[in-house]
Amino acid sequence: MATxxxxxxxxxxxxxxYIGSLNIQLWATLRAIRSTLxxxxxxxxxxxxxxxxxxIGVDALPMVSLMAICTGFIxxxxxxxxxxxxxxxxxxxxxxxxxxxxxxxxxxxxxxVSGRSGSAFAAEIGTMKVTExxxxxxxxxxxxxxxxxxxxxxxxxxxxxxxxxxxxxxxxLAGGLFMFFSTHLGLLLYFRYALDSIQLHDVIxxxxxxxxxxxxxxxxxxxxxxxxxxxxxxxxxxxxSAVVKSTFLVIMADAVFTAIFYFTGKM
Amino acid sequence: xxxxxxxDLTVEYDGRRVLDAVNLDIEHGxxxxxxxxxxxxxxxLLRQVLGLERPxxxxxxxxxxxxxRCSEAELNTVRRSIGxxxxxxxxxxxLSVEDxxxxxxxxxTRLAPSIIELVVAMNLAVVxxxxxxxLLPQELSGGMRKRAAVARALALDPEILFFxxxxxxxxxxVAAELDELILLLKEAFGVTMIIVTHELPSAFxxxxxxxxxYKGKFVEIGTKDQIRASQDAHVREFLDPTPEEMxxxxxxxxxxxKYLQNQEPNQ
Numbered sequence: 001m002a003t004x005x006x007x008x009x010x011x012x013x014x015x016x017x018y019i020g021s022l023n024i025q026l027w028a029t030l031r032a033i034r035s036t037l038x039x040x041x042x043x044x045x046x047x048x049x050x051x052x053x054x055x056i057g058v059d060a061l062p063m064v065s066l067m068a069i070c071t072g073f074i075x076x077x078x079x080x081x082x083x084x085x086x087x088x089x090x091x092x093x094x095x096x097x098x099x100x101x102x103x104x105x106x107x108x109x110x111x112x113v114s115g116r117s118g119s120a121f122a123a124e125i126g127t128m129k130v131t132e133x134x135x136x137x138x139x140x141x142x143x144x145x146x147x148x149x150x151x152x153x154x155x156x157x158x159x160x161x162x163x164x165x166x167x168x169x170x171x172x173l174a175g176g177l178f179m180f181f182s183t184h185l186g187l188l189l190y191f192r193y194a195l196d197s198i199q200l201h202d203v204i205x206x207x208x209x210x211x212x213x214x215x216x217x218x219x220x221x222x223x224x225x226x227x228x229x230x231x232x233x234x235x236x237x238x239x240x241s242a243v244v245k246s247t248f249l250v251i252m253a254d255a256v257f258t259a260i261f262y263f264t265g266k267m
Numbered sequence: 268x269x270x271x272x273x274x275d276l277t278v279e280y281d282g283r284r285v286l287d288a289v290n291l292d293i294e295h296g297x298x299x300x301x302x303x304x305x306x307x308x309x310x311x312l313l314r315q316v317l318g319l320e321r322p323x324x325x326x327x328x329x330x331x332x333x334x335x336r337c338s339e340a341e342l343n344t345v346r347r348s349i350g351x352x353x354x355x356x357x358x359x360x361x362l363s364v365e366d367x368x369x370x371x372x373x374x375x376t377r378l379a380p381s382i383i384e385l386v387v388a389m390n391l392a393v394v395x396x397x398x399x400x401x402l403l404p405q406e407l408s409g410g411m412r413k414r415a416a417v418a419r420a421l422a423l424d425p426e427i428l429f430f431x432x433x434x435x436x437x438x439x440x441v442a443a444e445l446d447e448l449i450l451l452l453k454e455a456f457g458v459t460m461i462i463v464t465h466e467l468p469s470a471f472x473x474x475x476x477x478x479x480x481y482k483g484k485f486v487e488i489g490t491k492d493q494i495r496a497s498q499d500a501h502v503r504e505f506l507d508p509t510p511e512e513m514x515x516x517x518x519x520x521x522x523x524x525k526y527l528q529n530q531e532p533n534q
Contacts, residue, residue: 133358136353138319139349141343141371143339
């Protein structure tokens with residue numbers, strides 16, 4: 001019994017330690033993020049941020065677009081199969097447009113970015129730890145959070161919401177293509193109906209979620225990297241852990257945000 | 268006044284004592300070699316002096332600043348006057364050799380780009396890597412990487428240079444070349460050097476004084492001649508290792524005794 005309680009206690013402390021570390025890291029990054037801004041910050045950090053934006057955003061564009069198109073088709077087909085029975089096929093437009101703007105666009109993007117960039121952050125920083133590059137930064141009087149993490153965080157904050165908007169567009173486009181082939185509804189007319197069904201707060205809540213997801217992905221990925229100790233096998237473990245933890249936390253955060261928006265009447 | 272003064276430094280990891288109340292003074296312009304077997308605490312001592320870890324107790328004064336208690340800002344001021352060549356070079360893999368050397372100059376000085384270019388070229392020439400500046404670290408051999416790390420360590424014209432196992436993993440010819448480079452740096456720049464190694468020929472070639480660590484304690488500190496003449500059992504064991512003496516150590520003898528006892532009944 002004592003062993004079980006001991007195990008539960010230790011796990012709880014570990015989880016609290018992890019959450020505490022995430023918060024400390026987030027605070028340190030927010031303090032350092034000014035250095036990554038153009039004009040007021042350090043130009044080398046801004047360049048690093050732009051490079052990261054290209055890696056997180058532009059490089060992920062084909063994958064995110066394709067995922068959104070497939071999911072848009074799936075959602076439209078699944079919705080149509082049920083709604084057709086009630087003669088409400090035109091509600092597929094609302095389903096796809098609102099579903100993507102509020103929920104699926106940000107969530108799909110977060111899952112894709114978590115798999116691509118969250119793991120890459122953990123692997124990059126983990127390797128830097130193993131090869132003493134992080135120590136080298138510190139002894140050269142650089143702050144690793146400012147040098148390594150802040151550009152990644154700024155890039156994620158900009159790239160993830162942008163990708164979410166693109167994901168929304170392609171998801172809704174896929175719904176339009178489905179409606180065109182199944183009911184011969186013109187794409188322009190479809191987009192007009194889709195825009196009518198989307199409210200401004202749907203877009204805003206989606207973007208708020210995107211910013212939260214970007215924060216989770218960047219910080220979990222980087223923290224996993226910074227916690228690497230030992231050899232190359234530890235880097236591999238941190239990469240897996242980064243993807244698993246960030247995906248889990250993204251879904252948890254999504255549930256919390258959706259509940260908040262639901263109960264505050266923003267949905 | 269010594270440039271580095273270590274007083275009663277004790278370091279523990281998870282209750283295991285790695286350094287036990289060690290004391291050491293290093294004078295300006297001196298080349299001090301920290302000698303000892305693997306796991307005796309040499310690298311731990313180096314990390315403490317660099318402010319990468321905090322000790323359990325004791326103090327380390329580097330240029331008058333206690334790096335075990337000072338603020339991060341004070342630590343960074345001290346760090347701008349030191350250079351470190353890490354065991355595995357710790358060059359930033361995403362940057363060329365030139366950019367690795369230019370990095371501290373760009374970030375910590377207001378030198379014009381043309382001057383930085385000149386300093387980089389001079390440092391590359393000093394370490395005999397002129398013409399290799401455009402290469403990435405992974406395109407260099409082990410010896411070249413270590414020399415590039417020395418060039419980066421020299422970038423800010425440091426008062427103190429640290430070398431962590433400079434000869435490790437190098438063939439004897441390249442290791443001897445690196446020793447020559449260290450001697451050249453000492454003659455040309457007059458910097459204080461702290462070198463961690465377990466390579467005897469290298470230690471006796473480059474040192475002014477040698478501090479011999481054994482299980483977290485200094486067993487002998489003195490000039491090369493004093494170390495050679497030392498009658499301390501641990502120093503003698505390290506300087507003149509023989510297979511007979513190795514098998515006489517209690518742990519090894521006990522192991523073989525137990526092994527033979529277990530073998531006898533089967534024979």
